[in-house]
Amino acid sequence: MRLPNLKRISRPSTVEEAGEILADPDRRAAVIAGGITFFFGANPKIEELVSIGDLGLDFIRKKKGALVIGAGTKVSSLLASRAVAGYAGGLLAQVARHIGSTLNRNLISVGGNIMQPFIWCDLPTVLLALGGTVVTGGTISRRIESDEFFARHPRQQLKPGELVVEVEFPPLAVGVKDAYLDFSLTENDFALIKIAGLARLNRGVCRDISLVVGGATALPQRLEGAERILLGKKVTDAAIEKAAAQAAAGVKLVKDIRCSSAYKRNLVQVLANDILRQLLQNKKVGR
Amino acid sequence: MMQVELTINGIRKTFETQPSETLLELLRRNGYTSVKFGCGEGACGACTVILNGHPVNSCLVLTGLADGKSVETLEGLGDQHKPHLLQEAFMETGAIQCGFCTPGMILATKALLDGNSRPSDEDIRRALDGNLCRCTGYEQIFDAVKAAARRLRAAKKPKASSK
Numbered sequence: 001m002r003l004p005n006l007k008r009i010s011r012p013s014t015v016e017e018a019g020e021i022l023a024d025p026d027r028r029a030a031v032i033a034g035g036i037t038f039f040f041g042a043n044p045k046i047e048e049l050v051s052i053g054d055l056g057l058d059f060i061r062k063k064k065g066a067l068v069i070g071a072g073t074k075v076s077s078l079l080a081s082r083a084v085a086g087y088a089g090g091l092l093a094q095v096a097r098h099i100g101s102t103l104n105r106n107l108i109s110v111g112g113n114i115m116q117p118f119i120w121c122d123l124p125t126v127l128l129a130l131g132g133t134v135v136t137g138g139t140i141s142r143r144i145e146s147d148e149f150f151a152r153h154p155r156q157q158l159k160p161g162e163l164v165v166e167v168e169f170p171p172l173a174v175g176v177k178d179a180y181l182d183f184s185l186t187e188n189d190f191a192l193i194k195i196a197g198l199a200r201l202n203r204g205v206c207r208d209i210s211l212v213v214g215g216a217t218a219l220p221q222r223l224e225g226a227e228r229i230l231l232g233k234k235v236t237d238a239a240i241e242k243a244a245a246q247a248a249a250g251v252k253l254v255k256d257i258r259c260s261s262a263y264k265r266n267l268v269q270v271l272a273n274d275i276l277r278q279l280l281q282n283k284k285v286g287r
Numbered sequence: 288m289m290q291v292e293l294t295i296n297g298i299r300k301t302f303e304t305q306p307s308e309t310l311l312e313l314l315r316r317n318g319y320t321s322v323k324f325g326c327g328e329g330a331c332g333a334c335t336v337i338l339n340g341h342p343v344n345s346c347l348v349l350t351g352l353a354d355g356k357s358v359e360t361l362e363g364l365g366d367q368h369k370p371h372l373l374q375e376a377f378m379e380t381g382a383i384q385c386g387f388c389t390p391g392m393i394l395a396t397k398a399l400l401d402g403n404s405r406p407s408d409e410d411i412r413r414a415l416d417g418n419l420c421r422c423t424g425y426e427q428i429f430d431a432v433k434a435a436a437r438r439l440r441a442a443k444k445p446k447a448s449s450k
Contacts, residue, residue, distance in 0.1 A: 006307040009289070009351035035329065035347030036309070049306070051352055076341065101417025103395070104329050106341040107348070188416060 002036060008048045014055065015165055019138025021050050023161025031163050033057075033072050035107035037116060052111070057165055060084060065171025067092065071111025071164045075099045078110070088130065091178045091196075092169060095122045098182060098191070111164045115154045117219055119256075120190040124150060125214030126180060127167065128222060129196035135166035150219050176200045176208060179278045181271050181285075182215065185258065191215045192256065192264060195271045199230075199279040206230040206280060211247065211272065216264050218254050225250040226272060235280045240273060247272035291354040295319070296363025304350045310336065311345040314360060321361035321390040325419075332418030335391030336360050342398040344417070361390040364397070372442065373397055376435035377428075384422030391418050396432050404440050406432065 010029070012018040021029050029048035057072035060081045067087045069078070078084045078096040085093045099122050100108050110123060114134065117124040127134075127146045134144045134154075139161030149157055158164070172178065178198040182191035194215040200208035209227045214220040226247040233239055248269035253261050274285040292301050295314075304313055311334040314322045322345055325333030329344040336345045337359035365371035370378070373393050383389050392415065399406055399414035406414065411432045420428060 002309070003307045006305075009306050009349060011352075011354075032349070032352065035344070036349055037347075049349070049351075053352065097413075100329075101332070102414055103332055103335060103342055103344045103417035104347070106338075106343045107329075 002042060003046050003049075004042060005044050005047050006049065009051060010048060011051045011054050015057075015137040015163070018050050018052060018055060018163060019140075019161040021048065022163060023139045025160070031111075031115075033109035033112045034074065035104070037112065052109075052163065055165075057111070063168075067169040069110050069167050069169070071109060071114075071166060073110045075105040075108045075110065075113065076102070079105070087169060088172055088178050091130075091180055092126065095126045095180055095196075098122050098194075101188070110167055114149075114167055115164060117150070117154065117214070119215045119254075122182075122191075122194060122214070123167075125194050125212050125220045126196045127169065128214075128220045129180075129198060129210050129212040130172070130178065131170055131210065133168040133170070134164055135168060136162045137165040138163045147222065153219065172198065173200065173208075175202075177279050179275050181275050181278075183267055183271060189258075192259060193267050193271055195268075195275050197275050197279055199276075201235065201280060204234050206233060206235050209279075211243075211275070213247070213251055213268060213272075216253050216256070216268065217251060221252055223247045223250055223272065226276075230276070230280070240276045240280065243276060244269045244273035289351060291350050293350075293353060293355075294357040296359060297357075302350070306349070306351050308350045309346050310338075310348040310350050310353050310358070313350045314345060314358070319360045319362055323387055323390060325387070329417075330419075331388070332391040332395065332415075333388055335394045335418060337394055337398055340398070340401075342395045359394065359397075361393060364393065372438050373400075373435045376438060377431045380427050380430040380434055382423060382427040382431035384420075388418060388420045388422075392420065392428060392431075396435060399432070400436055400439055404436060404443075406436060 027048045029050050030046045032049040033052050052072050057070035059070040060083050061068045062083050075096050113121045113123040128150050132146045134149045136142055140159050176198050180196045182194035184191045195213050197211040209230050211223040211226055212220050226243040229243040248265045251268045277283040288303050323333035325331035327346045329347040334345045335342050339356045365374050395415050395418050
């Protein structure tokens with residue numbers, strides 16, 4: 001039995017109305033955007049679900065090079081969007097293809113994927129790597145930078161009555177390269193690890209870098225130790241190998257029944273090495 | 288209890304439901320037994336229906352959120368006396384063994400072919416990536432989708448006029 005104490009499903013027509021319902025402690029309400037998720041499970045605390053399906057949050061807009069996506073937008077809409085296909089050299093479209101199956105991409109929303117960073121959610125990893133922003137509404141309207149948003153679980157970030165309304169993927173500066181890799185045992189399995197990054201080189205020196213691992217960690221994790229090894233330095237094979245080793249050493253893995261942590265740590269090193277070579281040396285690595 | 292209105296296979300109907308009832312549960316409770324209960328977690332595709340034109344796992348859809356929407360199930364395509372062209376393609380290519388996954392496979396195929404009359408192997412792979420078959424393997428299923436696509440194209444081809 002899912003949600004044994006669920007008494008009501010609300011379909012408000014404004015974000016403010018949704019916020020009022022969510023802010024009322026007596027209503028014990030939670031947001032639903034797409035399908036019912038694993039998170040809800042048999043949670044006896046939830047007595048009301050607030051659908052954001054009628055709030056006009058299903059949109060994809062370009063804004064000065066950025067991509068603004070409504071929280072209710074389905075992942076399948078990302079794949080059908082020319083704006084998404086053209087953003088960051090197709091990175092976001094590539095990531096969207098990795099999320100769930102066709103059947104589930106028709107249900108999974110962008111907001112839900114950001115709010116529930118399960119190991120199979122891909123958007124949090126890439127949002128953090130690109131330095132995106134989460135926009136909220138309801139009783140509180142604010143912009144939360146992705147590094148702050150994923151510093152703890154997103155459910156703990158939001159105040160009562162606050163809900164995610166938009167996700168902004170920023171414009172990428174000229175010369176910035178981006179990449180995304182994941183590794184699965186089978187094509188349909190959840191990835192054991194996913195890694196996203198961006199970098200900018202100037203005359204062989206790494207001027208910008210962001211490297212984020214997801215899927216293997218409780219929350220997407222920026223690999224700052226690895227970044228520090230490369231930032232401001234001449235890019236060499238040795239520097240990349242050192243950074244990849246640091247990535248493996250610094251990652252905060254969660255247990256996975258499919259493989260040992262030692263194996264997964266090794267995977268982090270291998271994929272970090274691959275993505276850094278792709279970002280910094282233009283070497284396309286396929287597996 | 289709450290009331291929802293669904294248009295199932297083109298017929299508008301009103302149902303009493305509980306807020307926690309899934310679309311899968313409501314459909315099976317009302318005789319649409321082609322919609323199978325497989326994993327109940329959105330992983331196998333046995334409960335596939337087409338919701339407002341998009342194939343979804345009905346086990347993940349709360350009925351209250353489907354209120355006002357259109358639902359297509361296999362019952363709307365054909366039956367053993369008058370099978371739909373898609374059903375014939377699956378039977379004739381041997382794409383069926385136990386049959387448990389077949390309704391979902393056929394509906395996912397329908398959703399694919401509704402928008403793409405010449406799917407590539409990659410298109411078929413992606414369209415059916417959420418529908419698992421534990422009996423046949425997938426070769427015959429691919430053959431069935433391609434056969435269905437050929438037949439649909441032929442059925443839509445305007446006939447040459449004759450004097």
